[in-house]
Amino acid sequence: MGKTLLSKGLAVAVLSAVLGASPVLAADYPSKDVRIIVPFKPGGGVDTTSRILAEYGNKHMGKKGKLVVENRAGGGGIVGQTFAAKAKADGYTVLAMTSSVVTNPVLKETEYKVADFRPVALYNMDPEVIVVGASSPFTAIADLVKAAKARPLTVTVAGIATSHHMAGLALEDSAGMKFTYVPTKGFGAQLQAVMGGHVEMGLFPLGEIKKHADAGTVRILAVATDKPMKILPGVPTWQDSGLNVKRWTTFRGWAVPKGTPDKAVKFLSDLLGKISADEAYVKQMTDYGFPIAYEDAKGFAEVVTDYADITDKVIKKHGLKEKK
Amino acid sequence: MTEIALGFATLLHPTVLGFLLIGIVAGLIVGAIPGLNDNIAFAIFIPLSFSLSPTYAFALMVGLYCSAAVGGSIPAIMVKVPGTASAVLTAIDGHAMARNGFAGRALGIAITSSVFGGFSSALILLFFAPPMAAFALRFGYVENFSLGILGMASVIGLLGGSIIKGLLSAVLGLLVATIGFSLQTGYPRYTFGIDNLYEGVPFVPLLVGLFGITAVLELSEELIRDRRKGVASPDMPRITDSLFIGWPLAKRLLPTWLQCSLLGNVIGVIPGAGMLMAIYMGYERISHRYQRLFAGKPGEPEWGQGAPEGIAAPESANNAVVASSMVPLLSLGIPGNSVSALFIGAMMIQGMVPGPLLFIDHADIAWMIIVAFLVANVLMWPIAYALVRTISGMVFRLPKYVLVPTISLLCLTGAYSDENSVFSIGVAIASGIVGYATRRLGIPHAPLILALVLGRTIEDNLSNALNIGGGNWLIFLDPAEHPISVALMAGAALFIVGPLLSGARRRFQAQRRAAELELENG
Numbered sequence: 001m002g003k004t005l006l007s008k009g010l011a012v013a014v015l016s017a018v019l020g021a022s023p024v025l026a027a028d029y030p031s032k033d034v035r036i037i038v039p040f041k042p043g044g045g046v047d048t049t050s051r052i053l054a055e056y057g058n059k060h061m062g063k064k065g066k067l068v069v070e071n072r073a074g075g076g077g078i079v080g081q082t083f084a085a086k087a088k089a090d091g092y093t094v095l096a097m098t099s100s101v102v103t104n105p106v107l108k109e110t111e112y113k114v115a116d117f118r119p120v121a122l123y124n125m126d127p128e129v130i131v132v133g134a135s136s137p138f139t140a141i142a143d144l145v146k147a148a149k150a151r152p153l154t155v156t157v158a159g160i161a162t163s164h165h166m167a168g169l170a171l172e173d174s175a176g177m178k179f180t181y182v183p184t185k186g187f188g189a190q191l192q193a194v195m196g197g198h199v200e201m202g203l204f205p206l207g208e209i210k211k212h213a214d215a216g217t218v219r220i221l222a223v224a225t226d227k228p229m230k231i232l233p234g235v236p237t238w239q240d241s242g243l244n245v246k247r248w249t250t251f252r253g254w255a256v257p258k259g260t261p262d263k264a265v266k267f268l269s270d271l272l273g274k275i276s277a278d279e280a281y282v283k284q285m286t287d288y289g290f291p292i293a294y295e296d297a298k299g300f301a302e303v304v305t306d307y308a309d310i311t312d313k314v315i316k317k318h319g320l321k322e323k324k
Numbered sequence: 325m326t327e328i329a330l331g332f333a334t335l336l337h338p339t340v341l342g343f344l345l346i347g348i349v350a351g352l353i354v355g356a357i358p359g360l361n362d363n364i365a366f367a368i369f370i371p372l373s374f375s376l377s378p379t380y381a382f383a384l385m386v387g388l389y390c391s392a393a394v395g396g397s398i399p400a401i402m403v404k405v406p407g408t409a410s411a412v413l414t415a416i417d418g419h420a421m422a423r424n425g426f427a428g429r430a431l432g433i434a435i436t437s438s439v440f441g442g443f444s445s446a447l448i449l450l451f452f453a454p455p456m457a458a459f460a461l462r463f464g465y466v467e468n469f470s471l472g473i474l475g476m477a478s479v480i481g482l483l484g485g486s487i488i489k490g491l492l493s494a495v496l497g498l499l500v501a502t503i504g505f506s507l508q509t510g511y512p513r514y515t516f517g518i519d520n521l522y523e524g525v526p527f528v529p530l531l532v533g534l535f536g537i538t539a540v541l542e543l544s545e546e547l548i549r550d551r552r553k554g555v556a557s558p559d560m561p562r563i564t565d566s567l568f569i570g571w572p573l574a575k576r577l578l579p580t581w582l583q584c585s586l587l588g589n590v591i592g593v594i595p596g597a598g599m600l601m602a603i604y605m606g607y608e609r610i611s612h613r614y615q616r617l618f619a620g621k622p623g624e625p626e627w628g629q630g631a632p633e634g635i636a637a638p639e640s641a642n643n644a645v646v647a648s649s650m651v652p653l654l655s656l657g658i659p660g661n662s663v664s665a666l667f668i669g670a671m672m673i674q675g676m677v678p679g680p681l682l683f684i685d686h687a688d689i690a691w692m693i694i695v696a697f698l699v700a701n702v703l704m705w706p707i708a709y710a711l712v713r714t715i716s717g718m719v720f721r722l723p724k725y726v727l728v729p730t731i732s733l734l735c736l737t738g739a740y741s742d743e744n745s746v747f748s749i750g751v752a753i754a755s756g757i758v759g760y761a762t763r764r765l766g767i768p769h770a771p772l773i774l775a776l777v778l779g780r781t782i783e784d785n786l787s788n789a790l791n792i793g794g795g796n797w798l799i800f801l802d803p804a805e806h807p808i809s810v811a812l813m814a815g816a817a818l819f820i821v822g823p824l825l826s827g828a829r830r831r832f833q834a835q836r837r838a839a840e841l842e843l844e845n846g
Contacts, residue, residue, distance in 0.1 A: 041743070042370040043669015051374050051673065069371070073743050074526070075519035076505070082519065107510075109517065154792050160510030182465075182788050183507050188665065192595055192658045198464035199792070212657060215681035288675040320510070 029091055029264050030065040036254070037087075038096045039080025041073040045207055049124060049252055049290055050096045053272070056281045060274050065092075076100070078110055085112035089257040091264025094120065097255035099163050102308050106315055107161050115258065119304055120265055121272040122253035122295035124285070126205040128167045128224040130238075133194045134217050136201070141221040141241045144201060148177035154199040156182045156190045164203045166314045167224065167248045173317065174244035194218055205250055206232075207289045224248035231291065251307065252290075253300050269297045327683075328450070331691030334379060335699060343380045344696055347387020348707050354388065355395020356715050358536040359735030361408040362392040363528050364742050366666040370673060378674040378689055385670060386696040389663060390442055391704050393599075393642045395715070397434040397635075401427060402716050403560055405539035405731060409531045410599050410642040412773070413607045415539075417627075417634025422561040424630050431716070432567040433635045435708045436574065437581060439701055441640035444585040445592060445647035446697040449654075453694075456593045456648070457655035462808060463594050465789035466799055470812035471594065472782035475601045477819035479770045481608045486766070493767045497775025500525055507784045520747040524780065527662075529739035529748035530755050534773070536735035537756020538763065540728055547724050557724050563716065567709055577636045580610050584637050588644025595652050598661045599645045600777050604770060606641035607634070608819075612826075647697040653678050654690060 036054060038047045047069070054067035061067060072080035077100050084095035095101070095117060105113050130141065138144040147153060157164040160183045171177050182199050184190045187208045194202040195217055202209075206223065210231070213220045223229055224238045226247055238245045254268060275281050276294035285292055295303060315321060335341065354365045365388055373381035396408030401418035411418075414434060421430040448456060463471070476494065483490035503514045504524030515521040550557040569577075584606035591602040614633045618624045625631055649660030650667070657679030659665035671678055682690045722730065739752035762769065793799040803810050 041669070042367065043666065043672055045672070047371075047669075048672050048675075051371070055374075071371070071744060074745060074747070075522040078519045078522060079745070108512070110519075160508065162510070165510070180791060182791060183510075183784075184788075185507065185784070186665075188595070188658045188668070191656070192461065192652075193464070195656060195658075196461040196464055211677040211681045212679055215679055215684070217656070217680060284675065288672075289677070 032065045033068050034092050035068045035070045036094045037080050037084040038071050039077040042071050046096050056275045082111050085116040087257050089259035091260050095255045097253050099250040103311050117255040118258050119300040120254040121269040122300040124252040124290045125249045125293040126207045127249040129206050130221045131202045131204050131218050152178040152180045155179045156193040156199045156202045159183050161320045163250050167203050169314045169318050170245050210289050327691050331695035334688045334692035340379045340383045343383040344387045347384035348391045351388035351391030352395040355392035356398040356407045357734050358405045358407050358731050359532050359738030362663050364738050370670050374673050382693050387700050390700040394438045394708050398716050401430045406535045413603050413638040417631050421630035426565050427561045428563045428565040428567045431712050432569040434639045437636040437639035438643040439705045440581045441585045441643035442701040445589050445644045446701050448589050449647040453651045453655050456651045460593050460652045465785045466806045467808045469785040470809040472778045474812045474816040475778050477816035478605045478608050481823045482770050489767045490771050494771035494775045497772040498779045501779025508787045526748050528742040529751040532735050532739045533752035533755030534759045538759030540731050541760040544728050580633050580636045581640045584641040585644040588641040589648045592645035592648030593651045595658050595660050599642050602641045602645050603638040606637045610637035
């Protein structure tokens, strides 16, 4: 049901975009600054990647307009996301779109729906990983799975009804593991719980934990990607570990309000493509811990639908939707 | 040792040092302007730092972080408007001392105490970071809950008169702290459908309102009262005496500095406790010391009426939190408080992650930050002394009727710039009005503020501790598994029982004296 609604919404979005396209506006796009709305405070993953994109993107922007990052934090992203959804659909307002744009309207009473946005392009995927502290008795994923089948393991997640909590619920459904969830505010508190041995494991997005694993203070036992990752030697996928969850990744990309002219969408999508081909950009993003994953508008829409499908299942099964 | 040398080598580059100096001066100014603080300054600076070399960016941030709390004490002393939340207690004795004609001495005590506290925490960061970080890691949900209880208990000694009003104040704070999504369910509570309240009442504008706007309203009240009476409002105090405090006073304040610096350092290292808890606990402890040793002696004012210890305690405690809050951040990647958490953002924008790997991948930067705290505290001393007259003269010598709108405007601008949100302006105004109303009703603010700071910590850690412990409430008192928690709970019990006992003793002594008098007279 979620999928049909979503694809219907996307169809409506595309249709209205075609009908509502203003040739005058589109002709000399971009003729002024394009602002990227980051719905979080400065200094987070979304903000940092947006600034890197703006820096490299401005090489291709011409003289008339630049990419400008604008932070509109609050409401766990909802304030900025709503702002972008209601912005003029002229191609000059871009939302730094993350997975929460998909789940927020399903979980909470938001004023926007995911169909209010038109995906432009995807630039980064951040897979979920299972993490234990350096002094944990679990050295391989098999030990941990065995333990989690015998009794509930305490697992720290960055908030209930977040993508990370849902990843845990998906593991319970598919792999027969049992968890006691210990929610925290933010990844720092989560790290403290795992490193201090106050919980038995943690579910993290890779980008938040990779450097700590490199430092040896925590261990990554399994990663939720289709294939093992080159940057994680010796770490199996969830699927290969018998967890029956093929893929669980949050994503970062660009989206525009529905009704934005095709020409602007194509320009922005191509722009992300050009940036992604820049070697210096690829190196900087990888060094920063954000591996490149470029998808154009069509590919990004599929990623969004895919994510809506897997989270929808979990949300329905576990009754996560806010009750009014 | 070579690492420390590497840190100095990086820092002593002229431009880097220049940025550190800019940071110190900027911190004094930002701190001195009511409505602006280090949180807001970093929120504005971090996006700009993207195109700056990391050494420059961090040197500036360290300088600003060190001196903001010193700056905050200037308006607290001169006009009783705390420039930052950390100066809320300094305003009491500091302003009283200034009114008594010793504004210079009050500022001198604030600066010297801040440098002492700041320098002590810089030494902790430089030499004792690994063991302190290991200590911080032992704080799990059980320990953090008990720490929150200890923090709340520490204000009981400050209540003085009415216990009922104190409880009312704490309850109000706890209620406001419940606004926002519940960590346990993920659902919003008491947000009335307002998205901006989803993460709780925005904290920076809340404090700006509670401290800045409340103080402005009190100033206006004074103005109106004087005008009605037809008398000219007395001018704000000026610096007429020496800023230097002299050896005898320094010697007398040394035990206060040591005690509060120790407290500030321990609290700074523990993630999630924070500066406000440190100043209240230090102030409470030292108030007893003052009552015991100085109160009632000739030339010594009552506590709260200009006692030097009343400035020295919060000022040494708040600066002792500064560098120590970087201990868990740099050693483990876990922020010690909300300001050090902003360093994570600033590092991320430079492609760095705080934690052990920073010392391998970017050893020069990591060690530069550490030694910069030491150098910043040394430089801050002369700079603060040199600038304090100028800064306090700039704005605060204005007549009151100009001061009121100026400070209001600054507060509202500061509230807005934290999140670029008009909603935050409303929060600042509302909390200012509530702050003023509660003051008028004689409701003490200390429990309210600590409840605002600690309410969420207490709730979240309680539910997580019980979650892990299978619902067993006795885990908080389990000496085998959680000895730290037992000690904290015992401390909380002392905080609660102590004032009751001393009250009973005072009553007993008064009775005995009355009886003796009766005997003599009879």
